[in-house]
Amino acid sequence: MIRYSNLYLENKIILNKILNQVKKSIKTSKFILKDDVSIFEKNICKYLKIKYCVGLNSGTDALLMSLSQLNLKKGSEIITTPLTYVATISAILHVGAKPVFVDVGEDFNIDVSQIEKKITKNTKCILPVHLFGRCCDMNKIDQLAKKYNLSVIEDSAQSFGSKIKGKFSGTFGDIGCFSLHPMKTLNVLGDGGFIVTNNKKYANKIRTLRDHGRLKKKDKSLYLHYGFNSRLDNIQAAIANIKLKNINYLIKRRIENAALYKKFLSKEKKIKISFLNNKFKYYDSYNSFVILSKNKKKIIHKLKNNNVEVLQNLTQCITLEKHLFSDKKIRMKNAENFYKNSIYLPINPFLKKKEIKFICNLIISSINE
Amino acid sequence: MKINFVNLKREFNLLEQKLIKDFLEVGNTGQYVNGKNLYEFERKIAKFLGVKYCIGVSSWTDGAILIFKAFSLKKSDEVITPSNSFLASCGAIVAAGATPVLADVDETYNLSYENAINLISNKTKVIMPVHLYGTPCEDIFKLKSLCRKRKIILIEDAAQSIGARIKRKMTGAIGDVGIFSLHPLKNLGIYGDGGIVSTNNKNVYEKLLLLRNHGLKNRDTATCWGYNARLSDLNAKFASTKLNYLNNWNKKHRNIAKYYNDNLDQSIIKPKINPNSESVFHNYIIRVKKRDRLKKYLFKNGIETSIHYPIPIHKQKPFINMNKIKLKNVEKFSKEILSLPIYHTLKKKEINYVVRKINLFMKKNRND
Ligand SMILES: Cc1ncc(COP(=O)(O)O)c(C=O)c1O
Ligand SMILES: Cc1ncc(COP(=O)(O)O)c(C=O)c1O
Numbered sequence: 084m085i086r087y088s089n090l091y092l093e094n095k096i097i098l099n100k101i102l103n104q105v106k107k108s109i110k111t112s113k114f115i116l117k118d119d120v121s122i123f124e125k126n127i128c129k130y131l132k133i134k135y136c137v138g139l140n141s142g143t144d145a146l147l148m149s150l151s152q153l154n155l156k157k158g159s160e161i162i163t164t165p166l167t168y169v170a171t172i173s174a175i176l177h178v179g180a181k182p183v184f185v186d187v188g189e190d191f192n193i194d195v196s197q198i199e200k201k202i203t204k205n206t207k208c209i210l211p212v213h214l215f216g217r218c219c220d221m222n223k224i225d226q227l228a229k230k231y232n233l234s235v236i237e238d239s240a241q242s243f244g245s246k247i248k249g250k251f252s253g254t255f256g257d258i259g260c261f262s263l264h265p266m267k268t269l270n271v272l273g274d275g276g277f278i279v280t281n282n283k284k285y286a287n288k289i290r291t292l293r294d295h296g297r298l299k300k301k302d303k304s305l306y307l308h309y310g311f312n313s314r315l316d317n318i319q320a321a322i323a324n325i326k327l328k329n330i331n332y333l334i335k336r337r338i339e340n341a342a343l344y345k346k347f348l349s350k351e352k353k354i355k356i357s358f359l360n361n362k363f364k365y366y367d368s369y370n371s372f373v374i375l376s377k378n379k380k381k382i383i384h385k386l387k388n389n390n391v392e393v394l395q396n397l398t399q400c401i402t403l404e405k406h407l408f409s410d411k412k413i414r415m416k417n418a419e420n421f422y423k424n425s426i427y428l429p430i431n432p433f434l435k436k437k438e439i440k441f442i443c444n445l446i447i448s449s450i451n452e
Numbered sequence: 453m454k455i456n457f458v459n460l461k462r463e464f465n466l467l468e469q470k471l472i473k474d475f476l477e478v479g480n481t482g483q484y485v486n487g488k489n490l491y492e493f494e495r496k497i498a499k500f501l502g503v504k505y506c507i508g509v510s511s512w513t514d515g516a517i518l519i520f521k522a523f524s525l526k527k528s529d530e531v532i533t534p535s536n537s538f539l540a541s542c543g544a545i546v547a548a549g550a551t552p553v554l555a556d557v558d559e560t561y562n563l564s565y566e567n568a569i570n571l572i573s574n575k576t577k578v579i580m581p582v583h584l585y586g587t588p589c590e591d592i593f594k595l596k597s598l599c600r601k602r603k604i605i606l607i608e609d610a611a612q613s614i615g616a617r618i619k620r621k622m623t624g625a626i627g628d629v630g631i632f633s634l635h636p637l638k639n640l641g642i643y644g645d646g647g648i649v650s651t652n653n654k655n656v657y658e659k660l661l662l663l664r665n666h667g668l669k670n671r672d673t674a675t676c677w678g679y680n681a682r683l684s685d686l687n688a689k690f691a692s693t694k695l696n697y698l699n700n701w702n703k704k705h706r707n708i709a710k711y712y713n714d715n716l717d718q719s720i721i722k723p724k725i726n727p728n729s730e731s732v733f734h735n736y737i738i739r740v741k742k743r744d745r746l747k748k749y750l751f752k753n754g755i756e757t758s759i760h761y762p763i764p765i766h767k768q769k770p771f772i773n774m775n776k777i778k779l780k781n782v783e784k785f786s787k788e789i790l791s792l793p794i795y796h797t798l799k800k801k802e803i804n805y806v807v808r809k810i811n812l813f814m815k816k817n818r819n820d
Contacts, residue, residue, distance in 0.1 A: 091482030098479045105475060105643070106468075112460045114636040114643050140510055140645065143666070143680035169666050173677040265484045272484045273644075273684025274510065295513070295540050296770060306539055309546040309770045312513035316644030316684075397672040407674060 085442065087392040089433040090265055093333070094272070097325055101272075104321045113317050116294065123320040124277070126327050131251045133259075133279045135286035138315030139293055142240040142262025142276040146174035148289045148313065149236045149258040149278055153207055155180045162201055163210040164193040165402045166418040171212055171238050172401060180207070184402055186415045190358055191215060191373070194417075195223040202227070208234040213242035213252045216268065216337070216368035217358055221247060221255040228256075236260065240276075243269040244334045246366035253279050263315075263323060268337070268370050269330055271319040336432035337369035340439060344372060344428065347443035353378055353450045355424075372430035378450045379424050385449035391442055394427035455793050455802050457756035458637055462797035467693065474689045484685050486665065493688035494648075496695060500615075501622045501630070503650045505657035508683030509664055512611045512633035512647040513540045513547075518681055519629050519649060520548030520578070522659040523605055527551060529577035533609070534563040535766040536782045537582045541609050542765045550577070554766045556779040560724065561737065561789075562589040569598065578605045583613035583623045585760070586639065586705070586734030590726060592618060592626050599627075607631065611647075612734035614640045615702045619728055624650050634683070634691055639705070639732050640698050642687040701796040705733040708794050708803055712736055715807045717814040721788075735760050736794040738810075743788050746813055753809050758791040 094101070108119060124136040139145050150161070159180045163171060166187045175182045183201050188194035191214050198209065209228055211219035228235045235256030239245075242252040243261060253259025261267075263275030280286050291298050296310030326333075341357070348356055355375040358367050376382055379395070386393050398404075400422045402413040428442060464471070478489055490508050498506040509515035525531070531545045535554040545552040553571050558564040563581040568591075579599055581589040589595070592608070599606040606627035610616075613623040614632050624630025632638075634646035651657055662669065667678030709731070713722045721739035725731070737760070740746055747757050764782040765771055792806060 088482065090484075091480055094479055094482065098476065101479070102472065102475055106472070109464045109471075109643055110461055112458070112636075114460075115645065140514075141680035147679075169668065169674045169678075170680060173666065173674075173679070176677050177679075265482075272479065272686050274485055274680060274682055295543055297539075306768045306770055309543045311517075311543070311547055312511040312540065312645060314645055316687075318643050397670060398674075401674070404674070407677070 084390045085392060085429060085434070085438050087394055087427070087429045087431070088266065089431045090270070092433045093431070097329075100325055101322050104325060105318055108318050108321055115317060116314055117317045119317045119321040119324060120315055123315070123323050126324060127277060127279060130327065131254055131279055133251075133254045134281045135283065136277055136279045137286055137289045137293065138320055139276045139278065140313040140315060141274045142260060142264060143170040143174060144293075144311070144313040145260035145262070145276040145278045146170060146236070146238060147177060148292055149260055149285075150174055150178040150180070150208070151292070152258070152285050152288060153234050155207055158205050159207045160203060160205045161208045161210050162198055162206060164212050164214075164418070165400055165413075165415045166191055166214065166421055167212040167238065168240065169401060171210065175210065184413055184415060187417045187421065189360060190217050191421060192217060192219040195220045198224070198227055202231050202233075206231065206233060208236055210236050210238060212238040213245055215357060215373060216242050216245050216370040218242060218245050218247050218252050218365055220363075225255060240264075240267065241370040242368055243267065244330060244368040247363070257282060258285055263319065268334060268368055269323065269326060271322045271326070273316065273319055275315050275319045275323065277315065333432045334368045337430055338367070340430050340434050341367070341369045341372055343436060343439045344443065347440060348374065348446065351447060351450065354446070369430050372428045373425050374428060374446070375421065375424040376426065376450065377424060379426055381452070382426060382446050382449045385445050386442065389445055391445065392429065396422045396425060398422070453802065453805050454754040455756060455806060457758050457791075457793050459795060459797060460636060460641070463795075466797070470693055471690060474693055475686065478686045478689050481685075485682050487685040489685040489692070490683060490688040493692040496692055497648055498650065500695060501625045501650050503625045503630075504652045505650065505654070507649045507657065507660045507664065508688055509647045509649055510681045510683060511635070511645040512609075512631055513544050514679070514681035515631045515647040515649045516541075516544035516609075517548045518660055518663045518679065519607060519631065519656070520545065520550055521663060522656055523577070525550035525577055528575055530573060530575040531578040531580055532568055532571050532576060533580040534567070534582055534584070534782070535764045535779050536561055536761070536785065537584060537609065537765060538611070538761065539765055539768055541580065541582055542771065546770075551575075552771075554771070554777065554779065556781050557785075558781065560587065560590050561585060561785065562587065563591070563595075565591040565594045565598065568595060572602065572604070576602070576604055578607055580607045580609055582609040582611070583616060585723070585737055586613045586616050586732035587723065588613065588616050588618035588623050588729040588731065590618070590729070592623075596626060605629075612638060613732060614638065615698050616732040617730045628653060629656060634687065639702060639734055640691060640694055642690050644684075644687055646683045646687045646691070648683075702732040704796040705794055706731065708798060709733040709736050711803055712792065712807065717811045719814055720810070733794055735791045737789050737791055739785065739788040740790065740814075741788060742817055743790050745817070746810070747790060749813050750809060755806055755809060756793065759789060760791050762786060
């Protein structure tokens with residue numbers, strides 16, 4: 084059996100280390116926003132080379148709280164991609180704004196050449212999603228944001244550690260949003276997330292928002308405004324600190340696995356492979372590895388029969404869901420195609436070379452049958 | 453002697469081996485959200501509370517926000533809740549986009565029928581009494597029939613009252629919905645944030661399952677716009693283990709409370725013990741005029757105390773910015789209440805010591 088995720092293996096190796104840390108936290112009664120959280124935030128700042136980090140309860144909350152900083156009004160528009168996790172879009176709707184979709188390009192990310200014509204006087208923000216560990220073209224997005232005076236909030240949930248010319252995903256725009264969900268590259272044993280920013284005002288506001296609007300000063304606490312409960316658990320922060328020590332290795336393993344897939348599959352004409360093209364020399368952290376093929380059904384069938392676990396989208400492109408969008412037809416050709424033809428192959432750090440070879444052979448034989 | 457206001461280390465030492473086993477068990481599954489440990493805990497706690505459905509959520513606050521969303525509350529919809537509570541009770545109402553209407557409380561520190569009925573308008577959508585300090589709101593059944601008559605939703609803030617009963621019914625299992633907190637300091641506490649929503653209403657249950665998990669009915673298909681408000685499997689497992697001890701621990705809380713009630717100086721106002729209900733004494737509250745001096749005195753003698761809550765919600769900046777109101781009892785109480793140490797690992801000699809010091813202080817200061 085080749086599993087899609089080998090999280091239990093990733094954790095097994097460090098479970099005792101984690102356990103000791105957890106015991107230490109519990110024995111000193113450190114549960115809510117204690118020093119493991121602030122250490123985590125410092126570690127992230129150092130790793131991503133950014134000024135502020137605020138630990139939160141999830142990537143979804145990171146998006147919600149970031150968007151809530153933008154003084155949006157009813158009718159405010161936010162430009163984003165239709166090809167993303169549902170949380171990106173629900174966050175936009177929950178803060179009362181309207182998502183305006185721009186179709187994806189070659190690399191499954193927002194097609195930056197199509198953004199400008201969607202900008203109107205109501206546009207407030209561009210929300211790029213760095214999908215599968217590949218950064219969007221932030222150069223172009225930055226140019227547009229400057230030209231039209233727009234905010235940029237990055238959804239970096241799937242791209243921890245991804246870079247463009249040494250600059251990390253999440254550090255390009257006004258705020259970067261991250262998830263620590265178990266399926267993410269940097270993950271914890273439950274839900275978690277965080278934001279990063281160089282803007283002190285945003286950092287301070289989100290820091291109080293996550294804790295019921297409370298500002299803690301030594302013994303006193305002051306409620307500045309209404310807030311939420313969206314605290315990163317102290318224990319999860321302690322776990323993330325342990326995992327961060329090893330993150331470069333884990334990312335390296337994903338990149339090596341991706342390289343193997345590319346090596347074995349790139350000659351096949353009937354499939355399209357994630358990020359085969361890397362003309363800008365992006366550093367992709369491969370949170371997922373996706374292939375597209377018209378023969379999707381056949382391939383998945385073959386892999387399943389041989390005990391290879393893969394994922395697929397069980398639904399159509401979200402913009403086609405009538406019960407979610409009552410708007411007249413929004414057509415997103417590339418994204419819609421993606422939903423029809425995509426297969427998510429295992430890419431986790433504990434996958435072996437011979438397993439990848441095995442998977443690739445199955446794929447090749449299934450399309451040629 | 454040094455007596456902390458809380459001492460979770462003792463509880464952990466008691467359960468250490470079991471909790472470590474839990475940790476390794478969940479850790480090795482590789483299933484940390486929406487896994488079987490969550491569902492097992494949900495079934496177990498539903499049985500404990502005597503309700504049909506329980507949903508684990510990421511905190512009381514998130515549970516409350518989702519519930520208000522599930523009932524589609526709008527800005528013009530009013531939620532009546534007491535001002536004598538943790539700010540989050542009110543914060544959640546605002547976060548969900550509805551309008552809080554803060555009520556006074558009576559000598560029980562909880563919302564009374566009279567407090568509530570005076571505030572009802574045709575905009576009232578929800579009444580949310582709080583079983584504060586783990587003591588059941590005495591008027592909960594009266595409020596229930598009132599709500600039924602007026603077609604108002606009754607939501608119990610049971611954040612502090614897990615296991616407490618009134619007329620043999622569990623708090624949180626009486627209204628349309630109950631919401632509990634699993635915050636580490638609660639009687640059933642985990643090692644991070646978490647909460648539980650309880651209900652007998654299948655529609656509410658199904659709506660909440662969607663809302664807490666991005667509106668997803670399976671891995672991929674969203675049926676509505678939701679949130680991420682899940683209780684982690686690890687914490688669900690810990691809570692499940694601790695639940696085995698809860699009744700016993702709550703009983704210890706009651707015994708300590710009774711001891712305090714029986715032995716503290718006559719001039720101190722103590723919590724009334726209602727024969728129809730079983731409080732779980734999440735906090736033990738006394739009332740004295742010289743509260744601040746007593747607190748200092750106890751601190752000097754190694755006894756930590758706390759105040760729940762020094763500033764009523766309606767006096768907090770976020771509320772004042774919108775509304776200025778006067779609530780006589782809450783304001784008076786906030787200057788006189790003091791929370792004494794109460795937890796199941798508190799030792800007899802420690803309880804004795806607290807009583808002795810308080811009584812000594814009262815005696816010395818009898819005449820001023
Ligand atoms: C692109 C994207 N945005 C947002 C999220 C939401 O993150 P979380 O699950 O931590 O709420 C995810 C992951 O689930 C994601 O992949
Ligand atoms: C009465 C009351 N309501 C709400 C809350 C909020 O709970 P949580 O911290 O789980 O969000 C608390 C506890 O902090 C509480 O005591």
